[in-house]
Amino acid sequence: MTINLSTANEFIARHIGPRQADEQAMLATLGFDSLEGLSASVIPQSIKGTSVLDLPDGQSEADALASIKAIAAKNQLCKTYIGQGYYNCHTPSPILRNLLENPAWYTAYTPYQPEISQGRLESLLNFQTLISDLTGLPISNASLLDEATAAAEAMTFCKRLSKNKSSHSFFASSHCHPQTLDVLRTRAEPLGIKVVVADERELTDVSPFFGALLQYPASNGDVFDYRELVERFHSANALVAVAADLLALTLLTPPGEFGADVAIGSAQRFGVPLGFGGPHAAYFATRDTFKRDMPGRLVGVSVDRHGKPALRLAMQTREQHIRREKATSNICTAQVLLANIASMYAVYHGPKGLIQIAQRIHQLTAILAQGLSALGLTVEQEQFFDTLTLNTGNNTAALHTKAHARQINLRVIDGQRLGLSLDETSGQSDVIALWALLAADGQALPDFEALASTVTSTLPPALQRQSPILSHPVFNRYHSETELMRYLRRLADKDLALDRTMIPLGSCTMKLNAASEMIPVTWAEFGNLHPFAPAEQSLGYQQLTTELEAMLCAATGYDAISLQPNAGSQGEYAGLLAIRAYHHSRGDERRDICLIPSSAHGTNPATANMAGMRVVVTACDARGNVDIEDLRAKAIEHSDHLAALMITYPSTHGVFEEGIREICGIIHDNGGQVYIDGANMNAMVGLCAPGKFGGDVSHLNLHKTFCIPHGGGGPGVGPIGVKSHLTPFLPGHAAMERKEGAVCAAPFGSASILPITWMYIRMMGGEGLKRASQLAILNANYIARRLEEHYPVLYSGSNGLVAHECILDLRPLKESSGISVDDVAKRLIDFGFHAPTMSFPVAGTLMIEPTESESKEELDRFCQAMICIREEIREVESGGLDKEDNPLKNAPHTAAEMIGEWTHPYSREQAVYPVASLIEGKYWPPVGRVDNVFGDRNLICACPSIESYQEA
The missing domain is CATH 3.40.640.10 (Type I PLP-dependent aspartate aminotransferase-like (Major domain))
Known part of the structure; x- marks a missing residue:
């Protein structure tokens, strides 16, 4: 017997859902005998033959992991003190295991359907509360892309809202991070905005500016008192944005308390790895007056149809779809997973833990600075948090070379100065190693213990924080691993993600994120x-x-x-x-x-x-x-x-x-x-x-x-x-x-x-990628064909086929039964499905994209749900179900509703077990249908007190 000894590539079959027999059955439903025949009918003649997919055969999972491990090994991990907005930190293991590496969190979709997103919405509300508390500003969004683009959003925000309407100049402090200034210039130029970069301490006339950006603490380490400067900008009708370090804000007066109109920055050092630059959650906080102009998403508290508190995305969630070319931002994707990590980092450590981390970093930096001064080095800062700039003159290049030889990275500032920042991972040995690096040959090193017993805070007394942080119970309860683990599980259990069910969102392509890819x-x-x-x-x-x-x-x-x-x-x-x-x-x-x-x-x-x-x-x-x-x-x-x-x-x-x-x-x-x-x-x-x-x-x-x-x-x-x-x-x-x-x-x-x-x-290799596209097209056409007698497919190609997604037209049903696209979407939750894309690109429609990763069994389960829902609509049309009190208008149904008084004319069984397969694996939504209007009229966008809930 001959055995093939080459490693089998099992991955393609594991990525693609339908088995060979299923594929043939689906093709037969469509009237084709091969994928090639289907593809030839779908792809227009004018663009056939344009594919140039010149890629080798796919590797097995084990071989690909070995290949990328060899690539990863070429990255050299050194002790890094570069700072400049990026810091080493510890990702707590329970957050790493139960959130970052957990498909219940990373495969979830944007929470536009709030009833099946209460867990991640709660985590994002915690994030907003964290940001509002630390910045001293009442409104925070649920994350932006990074600090630099958040600064650019702040610039255009100031332009819209500033009363200095004739100005087209924006002031940016030369103490901002260099990468932030670069992105500001990129974003300003097409809009005709002039970015003026200068030292704010030398700024005599602020009248030319509609807004300003300041860094707190400064990129070079200084902690400046900006109170008087902010007043000057305000007197000139300019708005002020402050890029602030969140960890420093546990010890420093928050921007909102010294008059800033906007605070932006990065939450990276709250447990998110450096990752060669990302992804990291940025934040944007502002005053209540400006909430309707804030870019990005905002989580708010509303109520469901039973009057129970429920979370949702509030106000201008997709304002670019409403205002289009008049939109103030094109932000669609944010950094939710990373915001959730930062949120849980704060939940796990609590206010005392965060303050303790910040104090330790600051104390180490103060000891380092004292020791460097004792060694005869010039430290430019007298007041600082975690960052120092050293005037090392003509010795700068040699010191960088010496540092690299010892696998230490310092910040390159210019030919005469270098910088360094300590972080959560720094310790006594690092301080001593830095002294040894920077000392002259043969020079005795300072006594760490002696300095540690005498050194005091170098933060400006007038700027030391007096206001409390994170007093809400959520930040003061889950400090043991057991409690945090259960909290994360409890939140995840409220949600629907790809680890539970197909998410058939058109245009959003919710497909398998394979474990081998994630590792x-x-x-x-x-x-x-x-x-x-x-x-x-x-x-x-x-x-x-x-x-x-x-x-x-x-x-x-x-x-x-x-x-x-x-x-x-x-x-x-x-x-x-x-x-x-x-x-x-x-x-x-x-x-x-x-x-x-x-x-x-x-x-x-x-x-x-x-x-x-x-x-x-x-x-x-x-x-x-x-x-x-x-x-x-x-x-x-x-x-x-x-x-x-x-x-x-x-x-x-x-x-x-x-x-x-x-x-x-x-x-x-x-x-x-x-x-x-x-x-x-x-x-x-x-x-x-x-x-x-x-x-x-x-x-x-x-x-x-x-x-x-x-x-x-x-x-x-x-x-x-x-x-x-x-x-x-x-x-x-x-x-x-x-x-x-x-x-x-x-x-x-x-x-x-x-x-x-x-x-x-x-x-996947070239052939695997082509097969994935073909199966995506097959799955979409299979759904369209199975559902077309129940719901009209709005658009198709000249051959009656769709591409990778199909649009079902529900508008006639609204006229015949009063059932809306919203009702169908919410009823799907009772069947354990996330809704398809609603009312885009055509109002009153559902756009469905099954992707290649879903099996025929799952496609059939979805089709069965949609057909059952159509039968319920027919009952409404015929009078068998009440036009207002029916399973669609009342969907989704909660478990709590089942044990209460039942006054509906349809049965409890029809409400929650419309198909028998749900009995084994029922998803119970934690809330009923959320009242969107109530949430906007009574906006609460930070963790509310019990009293707030009661008042609502």
């Missing part, structure tokens, strides 16, 4: 590297990113990739900036019109506005395709000013438009560039390539097509692919060859989760 994320070799560490220490990351860029080029047909954008929204922005810079390089500054189809995702017009472009909307035809003649007319009308077209492909309506090549040709003929939104790339990999059928630039959602998990609303990664003529205009960074044009704080954005996509592509 490398928490390896120290990837997690403990500072983004500004010397290049020779990040050879593993350099290999990983180079290989990943090549893989993504192969998948898309583009010539170059930038991995820097740390969200899909930022990828859109970087793509339009590249187009804008290209036109400007050719002397075409007048090109500022961006054509966008009416069906586009709301972030598209918002992004175009942020990139300084004017939006012109083009029509769609009755089948959901771009109206090519309307597009042609508008392209010709604006040909002298046409900058770009933003188009999603396959379309937002879930079909492959036949005329995509013609559309691209029209734009190119009129001098524009084509931006193809890659949100729906999961239907194209291995079948067609946007870079080969007319696209000039695309962003890719690695948290969709390429398996990075959604994390309850983030992290995301949105790299862009470009054709060669746009390559010079990819995002730059001070740490890269091209220094200008940074769109986020770190050169490779959310670098530590890039191994997920590397692993996915390496294990």
Whole structure:
């Protein structure tokens, strides 16, 4: 007997849901005998043969893990004191195991359906409370992307709200982190904002500015008293934003107490690994007066239909979909998973623990500074928290060389000075090692114990915090591992994530995040590297990113990739900036019109506005395709000013438009560039390539097509692919060859989760990726076919097929029965399902995307639920169920409701066990349907007291 001794690649079959027999049965339902035949009918003739997926065969899980382990080993882990907004910290093990590595948390979707998201909403409410308490400002959002982009959001926030309407100048302190200043400049230029960087201590006239950004403590370590300066800015009708270190705020007067209008910053050092720059949760806090203008998501407290407190996303949750090109921000993905880690870090340590950590760091820094002074070194700061700047003169370069030889990284400031920051992981031995490094040869080192017994706080007495922090019970209870473990389990049990059920969200591609892909994320070799560490220490990351860029080029047909954008929204922005810079390089500054189809995702017009472009909307035809003649007319009308077209492909309506090549040709003929939104790339990999059928630039959602998990609303990664003529205009960074044009704080954005996509592509290989696209199309068409006799499929291609998602039209049901799309979505919860995408891109519809990862059994279970719901609607239509008091209008039903008085005309069994399969594995929503209007009218967005609940 001959045995195949090569390692089997089992991964493709484990990633893809349907088995071979299921696949054949589904194909037969559609009238096809092969995947190739189905693909040939779905992909338009004009773009067939454009795929260039030149990738090797997939590796087994074990082999791929061994390969990436060898890459990780090339990263060198040194003692790092660089600081500059990034700090080593300890991720408490119960948070690592029960949250970061737990699919109940990392596979969850953004909590737009609040009834099945109460656990992560509570954790985010804790985060908002943490931020509000520490900053002294009453309103905080549920996270942004990173500190630098949060600062940019603060700048445009100040521009909108400042009473100094004639000003276009924004002041930024030279003591801000350099990467923050770089992103500010990038974001300001298209909007006509002038960023003035200077030392605020030398600022005599504040009247020219609509706003200001200050760093607290300063990037170089100083702790400045900004009270008088803030008053001066306010007297000139300018608003003030303060970038503040959260850990320092446990000891320092919060920005809200010295007059700041906005506080922004990073929550990274609250338990989130360095990760070569990300992902890390940023925060944004402001005054109650400004709450409706705050970017990002806000968790608020409302009530459900029983009057029980319930959480939900409040107010302007998706304002870019409502205001479109008038939106003030294009933020869609945030950093929820990381915000939850920071939230639980505060819950676990509590106020005493956090203060103790901060005091210890500060005490060590004070001892270090005293010892350095005793050694004859010049420490520039007299008042500091954890960071020092040393004037080392002509000896600076030699000291850096000496430090690297001892595997120590210090901060490079300039040729005459170096900096260092201590953190939670620093100890006595580190202080002594730094003294030994910086002392002259033969010089005796200070006595640590002696200094420790005498040194006192160097924080300014007038700025030492007096107000209490984190007094809410949630921060004062879960301090044992047992309690925290159970709290995290209790929250997770309230939610629906991919570990429980299919999440059939159209356009959001909720697919398997395989364990083998996730494992490398928490390896120290990837997690403990500072983004500004010397290049020779990040050879593993350099290999990983180079290989990943090549893989993504192969998948898309583009010539170059930038991995820097740390969200899909930022990828859109970087793509339009590249187009804008290209036109400007050719002397075409007048090109500022961006054509966008009416069906586009709301972030598209918002992004175009942020990139300084004017939006012109083009029509769609009755089948959901771009109206090519309307597009042609508008392209010709604006040909002298046409900058770009933003188009999603396959379309937002879930079909492959036949005329995509013609559309691209029209734009190119009129001098524009084509931006193809890659949100729906999961239907194209291995079948067609946007870079080969007319696209000039695309962003890719690695948290969709390429398996990075959604994390309850983030992290995301949105790299862009470009054709060669746009390559010079990819995002730059001070740490890269091209220094200008940074769109986020770190050169490779959310670098530590890039191994997920590397692993996915390496294990799938070219054939596996193509098969995934084909199965995504098969699964979507199977659902469409099974449900079409119950719900009309709104759009399909010329052959009656859809792409990777389908839109069900529920609008006729509203007319015939009074049942709304909301009622169907909430009723699905009773069946244990997350709802599909509601009312996008067409109001009153459900957009369903099953992905390739779901089995036929799960697809059938979902279809059965939808068919049962349609039968209930028929009963409403016929009068068998009351038009107002029926299972759909009252959904979802809670367990508490079952044991109370039952007054409904339908049975309890119909309410909660509409199909027999639910008896074994019932999901019970913790709250009933949430009252959205009540929550906005009675906004509470921090952990409320019992009294607040009672008043509500």
